[in-house]
Amino acid sequence: MPSIHRIVLYRLLAAWVVISLLIGVTVSWLGMRKIDQQLVTLATEEIKRFATTNLALLEQPAALHNTLDLLPSQTIREHLIAGEFQDRNRRKLAATSNPLHSALALEVERQAAGAALDQETRSRKFSADGRSWIRVLVPLSGAEGAAAGYFEGAFLVDPELMARLRDDLTVTLLVALIAVALTTLCLYPIILSLNRNVVRHSRDLLAGNIELMEVVGSAIAKRDSATSMHNYRVATYAVKLAENVGLGRDEIRDLIAGAFLHDVGKIGICDSILLKPAELDPQESEVMKTHVALGVDILRKSNWLLKARAVVEYHHEKFDGSGYGKGLAGEDIPLLARIFAVVDVFDALTSVRPYKQAHSFAEAIAMIERGAGTYFDPRLAHAFIAIAEPLYRESRDVSQAEVETRLQDMIRKYFFAGA
Ligand SMILES: [Fe+2]
Numbered sequence: 001m002p003s004i005h006r007i008v009l010y011r012l013l014a015a016w017v018v019i020s021l022l023i024g025v026t027v028s029w030l031g032m033r034k035i036d037q038q039l040v041t042l043a044t045e046e047i048k049r050f051a052t053t054n055l056a057l058l059e060q061p062a063a064l065h066n067t068l069d070l071l072p073s074q075t076i077r078e079h080l081i082a083g084e085f086q087d088r089n090r091r092k093l094a095a096t097s098n099p100l101h102s103a104l105a106l107e108v109e110r111q112a113a114g115a116a117l118d119q120e121t122r123s124r125k126f127s128a129d130g131r132s133w134i135r136v137l138v139p140l141s142g143a144e145g146a147a148a149g150y151f152e153g154a155f156l157v158d159p160e161l162m163a164r165l166r167d168d169l170t171v172t173l174l175v176a177l178i179a180v181a182l183t184t185l186c187l188y189p190i191i192l193s194l195n196r197n198v199v200r201h202s203r204d205l206l207a208g209n210i211e212l213m214e215v216v217g218s219a220i221a222k223r224d225s226a227t228s229m230h231n232y233r234v235a236t237y238a239v240k241l242a243e244n245v246g247l248g249r250d251e252i253r254d255l256i257a258g259a260f261l262h263d264v265g266k267i268g269i270c271d272s273i274l275l276k277p278a279e280l281d282p283q284e285s286e287v288m289k290t291h292v293a294l295g296v297d298i299l300r301k302s303n304w305l306l307k308a309r310a311v312v313e314y315h316h317e318k319f320d321g322s323g324y325g326k327g328l329a330g331e332d333i334p335l336l337a338r339i340f341a342v343v344d345v346f347d348a349l350t351s352v353r354p355y356k357q358a359h360s361f362a363e364a365i366a367m368i369e370r371g372a373g374t375y376f377d378p379r380l381a382h383a384f385i386a387i388a389e390p391l392y393r394e395s396r397d398v399s400q401a402e403v404e405t406r407l408q409d410m411i412r413k414y415f416f417a418g419a
């Protein structure tokens with residue numbers, strides 16, 4: 001089972017990658033938009049200043065050809081690729097191009113034919129061969145503020161300015177990603193600490209449930225015998241048999257709980273029948289059989305014991321269908337109940353009861369053998385017979401304290417190890 005450290009680490013790593021991607025894409029997109037806006041604003045302001053300064057050219061467009069040499073602004077002299085004065089109806093009055101950028105001017109002219117600017121779209125950005133430029137349409141006003149015409153120009157973006165803006169964006173991006181990484185790192189110990197609390201509470205809750213299970217099991221045992229040894233032994237036998245036939249950890253947990261509570265319904269059986277020091281007559285037997293339904297009813301409200309209930313409900317079923325409870329047969333009887341039936345009968349046979357003496361180990365094994373296929377699932381009966389001798393030896397002639405210690409070890413192994 002992967003450790004909680006690894007699980008938290010992997011999930012945080014996945015969250016960090018996803019959040020970094022989202023933030024990276026968003027910051028880059030917003031940053032590039034901002035850069036474009038800054039460049040458009042710069043281009044618009046420079047071209048507007050140029051056009052406004054030379055407004056008179058609207059009246060004498062022929063003079064435009066010499067204007068670039070006379071411009072007062074160094075920026076516009078270096079960056080204006082081409083420009084065109086237009087009248088109020090967007091008809092060309094005069095055009096010029098910058099001799100510094102004559103090759104680009106041809107490209108701008110080609111683009112202008114394909115994607116004209118209008119009142120809606122007053123600027124467009126273009127890039128080619130590592131250079132970027134912006135075409136801008138500026139409306140011009142006459143002396144009284146009346147519309148006088150337009151100037152459409154192409155402004156070459158300074159590569160150094162572009163690189164500086166992109167460097168700023170990279171720094172912003174890095175800061176955002178570092179912030180995400182630091183936040184993720186801070187979350188790691190916080191999540192682990194919260195998880196430790198949750199695990200502690202879960203273990204306390206589980207320990208409480210197990211204690212209660214043992215207390216109830218012990219209360220039932222006290223009614224018909226002096227100790228809880230039967231419960232301890234059948235739980236131990238059942239786990240060993242379940243391990244032997246390859247049951248998983250969760251199923252074995254349910255089996256332990258079921259073993260403790262298998263006869264919980266005997267609480268509802270009167271003493272004259274439960275403690276009768278002789279064989280029960282048929283009428284008394286019928287009353288005794290009701291302990292199965294009583295047990296199911298008692299556990300009905302417990303979700304924690306939902307699967308363990310199979311042991312309570314079906315532990316008196318027989319493989320050939322002649323048992324009681326629901327009268328199930330074969331593999332219709334839940335596996336936990338089939339396992340439990342073998343060990344419960346074996347322990348009953350080898351124990352003293354008010355109405356009988358204990359059978360020897362050999363006699364009990366012979367009876368289990370005879371019951372394989374009729375009383376018991378034959379596969380499980382034979383699996384138990386194969387492991388029964390050392391189990392029987394270990395559980396006899398030992399103190400209750402010793403049996404309880406072994407059971408606690410088993411409970412630790414199946415309920416708490418790795419939790
Ligand atoms: Fe029973």
Ligand SMILES: [Fe+2]
Binds near residue numbers: 234262344
């Ligand atoms: Fe029993």
